[in-house]
Amino acid sequence: MNPVSNNSQVSILGIGTALPIHSISQSVIAELLATSLHDQPDLARFSRRIFRSCGVETRYTCEPNYLGTSEECRYLPVGDRSNIPTTEERMNTYRREALPLAIEAAEKAIKDADIQPGNITHLISVSCTGQYVPGLDVMLIRHLGLSSRVNRLPLIFQGCAAGLKAIQMARDIVQSTPDSQVLVVCVELCTLHFQPVKEREALFAASFFGDGASSCVIGHADQYHTHYLQLGTGYSVLLPDSTEDMTWEVGNAGFDLYLSPRIPKLLGTHLVPELEMLLAGDNLPDLWAIHPGGRGIVDSVQNVLNLRDDQTKFSRDILKNAGNLSSVTIMFVLDAMRSELQSVDSTAKEGVALAFGPGLTAELMRFRYVPSYASLLTEHDHAYL
Structure with missing residues (x-):
């Protein structure tokens, strides 16, 4: 647990972020949810209060279905719930939408770090909101021009802490192998998992999650x-x-x-x-x-x-x-x-x-x-x- 010395230069050399094109105000998503709870007025009133007080004003989503009317929203339907997207359908959307966001963030990080994609030695890919195989790591190698021999380390289903977990994993890799340059790519499509709310506890989760991607390059800094x-x-x-x-x-x-x-x-x-x-x-x-x-x-x-x-x-x-x-x-x-x-x-x-x-x-x-x-x-x- 001892701190590393000041001459250790394992560092985040570049960072990139990306958001989907669809933004949605907190008031709009709150009204969608409250409308879907029309038959539970107490819960609807509670939802409006939670959404106003959670510190969020705007979120981004990969799913344009949230941008329509409450009658058109399949994720938070007003009446008939038979057309709610299945997990399979949500995973198909994840597979289609996650990669472009991940590429955008990763390309920004690589440019910010001023390195060549072929010099990346390790790829840590992070997500807990969707999975498929061959996965995001394989697709990123192909689209970013990374070496086919890059060491792939998928970090899955670790939740909100996984981004910092990946950074610490990358630090340890570079400390042990100084010539390493590690690309960390995180992508989460949280809004794909919104669904009708039946109890108060579920409202906390629905009130503040959004979609996005981020990436960083970790290696040894120099002059x-x-x-x-x-x-x-x-x-x-x-x-x-x-x-x-x-x-x-x-x-x-x-x-x-x-x-x-x-x-x-x-x-x-x-x-x-x-x-x-x-x-x-x-x-x-x-x-x-x-x-x-x-x-x-x-x-x-x-x-x-x-x-x-x-x-x-x-x-x-x-x-x-x-x-x-x-x-x-x-x-x-x-x-x-x-x-x-x-x-x-x-x-x-x-x-x-x-x-x-x-x-x-x-x-x-x-x-x-x-x-x-x-x-x-x-x-x-x-x-x-």
Whole structure:
């Protein structure tokens, strides 16, 4: 668990993100859901309240069916539910729509890192909202021009924490094999799994998930790299007494998600000792890349750590403008953070990235924003990466 030394340059060298072309306002999706609950007025009123308070204003979807009238929406039907898309139909849509988003994000990351696709040695593909074989990894190799001998590591069905999990896996690969360059690609089509709601708990999941893709390239930084994120130590932990608080199971009409309202409280209870272990006596850093699993989760982390509003704004802005994109989201947060630090000509700053998923799993990782390789070499302050 010891921090890596300051001369370790395993870093995120490039980041790319992508969103579907269809955007939908929170008020529109809330009305679709409330209308589908016309025969359950109490639940409909509760749904409107949840959708207004969850911190989301806009989401993106690969499914144009949500853009029509409530009578036309097959995912949240007003009356007859016999035409709800089956899991097979949803997976066919996933297979058609996931690849273009993944390619867009990956191409941006490769360009941002200024590397050749053929130099990628490892591909970590991440998704929990759809599967098929030959999978996304095989398709990406073909479309991106990667080597046919690239080491493929699919990371599937790990939920929202998987994006940061993949970054930490890539860091470990590069640390053990310095010449490696790892491409991480996450794609999630969460809106494919919306379905009629029968109980209050299901409304929490429906209120903030959206579709998108993100990607990053991880390798060793050198004197030519600027504005990158140096990766420090990190780990994954299962939080106690929380196994049933987040579940994701395959059903006949899509995947069935359950999110317990206890999750923010659980994180508030167990996060502090984990961060104490991660930081090993060092002070809290300036930067916080928090996976916005929902407004309550960001609130809980901010309150328990006494963070300022400007330290959680990146997470809240992504939640507001795109929703929770599951594993994809953490790279959106890191990209927004890096862009602002670059725009204000910031000096090097240390940070912590956090993501949470089924288990209940917490992923924790230290990182540092580095404006340039040369600036890092001239620093003489305490380095706690």
